[in-house]
Amino acid sequence: MSIALFVLRRFGRGLITIWFAVTVTFLLLRLLPGDPALAVASTNMTEDTRAALLSQYGLDQPLIVQYVLYLGQLVQGHLGTSFTQSIPVTDVLLQRLPWTLLLTITALVLTVLIGIPLGVLAASHKNRFLDRLVQVLGVTGQSLFVPSVGIVLLLVFGLALSWFPIGGAYSTGVYGMEWYGSVAQHLVLPVVSLTLIQLGSYVLTMRGTLIDALGEDYITLAKVNGLPYRRILWKHALRNALLPATTLIGLQLGFVVGGAVLTETVFAYPGIGRGIYEAVTQLDFPVLQGAFLLLAVTVVIVNMLTDIAYGFLDPRVKTS
Numbered sequence: 001m002s003i004a005l006f007v008l009r010r011f012g013r014g015l016i017t018i019w020f021a022v023t024v025t026f027l028l029l030r031l032l033p034g035d036p037a038l039a040v041a042s043t044n045m046t047e048d049t050r051a052a053l054l055s056q057y058g059l060d061q062p063l064i065v066q067y068v069l070y071l072g073q074l075v076q077g078h079l080g081t082s083f084t085q086s087i088p089v090t091d092v093l094l095q096r097l098p099w100t101l102l103l104t105i106t107a108l109v110l111t112v113l114i115g116i117p118l119g120v121l122a123a124s125h126k127n128r129f130l131d132r133l134v135q136v137l138g139v140t141g142q143s144l145f146v147p148s149v150g151i152v153l154l155l156v157f158g159l160a161l162s163w164f165p166i167g168g169a170y171s172t173g174v175y176g177m178e179w180y181g182s183v184a185q186h187l188v189l190p191v192v193s194l195t196l197i198q199l200g201s202y203v204l205t206m207r208g209t210l211i212d213a214l215g216e217d218y219i220t221l222a223k224v225n226g227l228p229y230r231r232i233l234w235k236h237a238l239r240n241a242l243l244p245a246t247t248l249i250g251l252q253l254g255f256v257v258g259g260a261v262l263t264e265t266v267f268a269y270p271g272i273g274r275g276i277y278e279a280v281t282q283l284d285f286p287v288l289q290g291a292f293l294l295l296a297v298t299v300v301i302v303n304m305l306t307d308i309a310y311g312f313l314d315p316r317v318k319t320s
Contacts, residue, residue, distance in 0.1 A: 010307050014300040021296035022074070022289075026067055029285050057083065070289070079293070080286035084279075089290035093272065097294070099169055100271035103264070104256050106187065107194040111202050114195070116238075116245070119206025123241075124233055126211060134203060141200025146259050150193045150266035157189060164189050167268035190267045197259050202245070210241040257295050 054060040058069055073080060079089035122134035158166035165171070166189075170182040213219065214237050222232045261273035268274065272291050279287040 010304045014304050017300050018296055022293055025289055025292040026070060029288055030063060032283060079290035082287050083284045084282050089286045092287055093290055093294055096270060096272045096275045099269060100260055100273060103190055103269065103271055104260050106191050108256060110191065110195045111198050115199055115202035115206055118203045119210060120238065122207040123210035123214065138200040138204040141196055144197055146197055146262040147266050149196055150263055153189045153193055169270050190263050190269050194259050194263050198256060206241065206245050209244045210237060213237040213241045257299060
């Protein structure tokens with residue numbers, strides 16, 4: 001299979017996935033308890049004013065009509081207008097997107113930088129103390145619950161020790177380099193929380209794939225030929241072990257996104273996750289639909305790039 005066809009097929013699957021996510025999100029939001037009309041029109045308004053506002057947002061239309069209108073807006077590049085803020089959903093998301101990108105990308109980079117060495121350490125000391133310790137830490141990390149981790153970090157490092165701020169993205173009244181320092185300080189606890197949650201899976205996957213790679217025939221041949229163990233481990237075995245780890249990065253993005261929603265809520269971090277929480281409490285359908293669409297597109301794109309990268313790393317994938 002040519003690389004062009006390989007990419008085209010992944011792109012087609014991505015579009016179907018996005019359409020499915022858009023449809024499911026649209027329908028599920030309509031099942032939420034409460035009256036979304038209250039976010040648009042007050043109960044104190046006259047019936048004529050209320051009806052005019054509901055008509056303006058299309059809330060007076062049958063469900064199928066609302067769905068068709070929503071798809072029509074998406075095709076034109078419009079995500080609608082926020083019920084509560086009365087501004088385009090695109091503006092709402094663009095205000096919050098940089099904070100979520102900063103949080104998730106930093107957490108992903110830290111996970112890779114910490115996870116690869118820990119996985120290599122465990123695999124190179126198979127069934128020894130270090131290996132068992134890393135396994136215990138990995139399984140413990142997989143069992144952690146995002147809000148619980150966040151609350152513990154807030155109580156210990158935010159309130160008890162006062163090392164880090166307990167909420168927000170930066171302090172008010174600071175400018176220049178002080179502002180960047182404030183952003184870094186506020187970022188520490190959310191990043192640590194999100195990294196701890198996803199690190200366990202990455203370390204255990206890295207350990208398992210590297211142990212499998214070390215048992216391959218070409219590794220045995222390299223040992224027979226007298227190559228140093230360190231070179232065999234880091235240059236030959238690790239290269240093949242990184243293939244599943246590369247896939248895991250793409251798969252974990254969905255968990256990172258879900259974790260970011262809870263993390264941003266716990267730490268009052270002004271990203272898209274926090275925006276989703278606030279929109280749910282206010283039944284702000286357009287913001288919720290736009291946020292979930294953005295997250296779905298992001299996950300699909302990252303998974304597509306992961307598949308393409310995997311195809312370059314292992315040419316057998318292109319012809320499978």
